Amino acid sequence: MGGCGRVLEWEAGLPTAAELTPLSHQLIPRALAAAFRIELAGASSDSPTSHLSFPCDDDDEDYEEEEEEEEEEGEPENAAPRGGGGGGKAGNKKARMVWTAELHRRFIDAVARLGDRAAVPKAIVQVMNVEGITREHVASHLQKYRVYLKRTRTTHGSVPPLMPTTHGFTFSPQPSSDTSSRRG
DNA sequence: CCGCGAATAT
């Protein structure tokens, strides 16, 4: 007990096969889910409910300078700040969203597919297909992402096109070269 | 009223 962590971490599970057309995703670490007593959603092609409740209630919000944490990868955990669970009272704590590499990937992917033209929060949220994410979440990150792009433009002879944010994920900034694959 | 974008706050 104790030391449950201070921030909720979500992860988006990639539906493999690289699906970038259908709008469906479902991936829950049943082992973890069981540990958290998560209700396994039916295997129906409906309601991708992967709500994961974290028994982590702590008011402690004193953040200290943390050393860099290693972002791992492997178990795609998807957590939704939703409560619920039978008789579960809404005792939800707003956790700060942690943009993991996986989520970043979805975000970047969504933005790239939409194009700088339609890369608006609402659309991004929709194509990301990450449960629990809200428009405001992506809007906030989108802003930072745009600022980052701006910065890469005026590179002061340093800092290559890499976003040294959270855990340095790598990708190529696409200047919106559309006219190719764009599903409608 | 809704949603985006930038500013602003924590």
Add this chain to the structure above:
DNA sequence: AATATTCGCG
């Protein structure tokens, strides 16, 4: 620094 929240505008 990273994310959330607020505010102005269309």
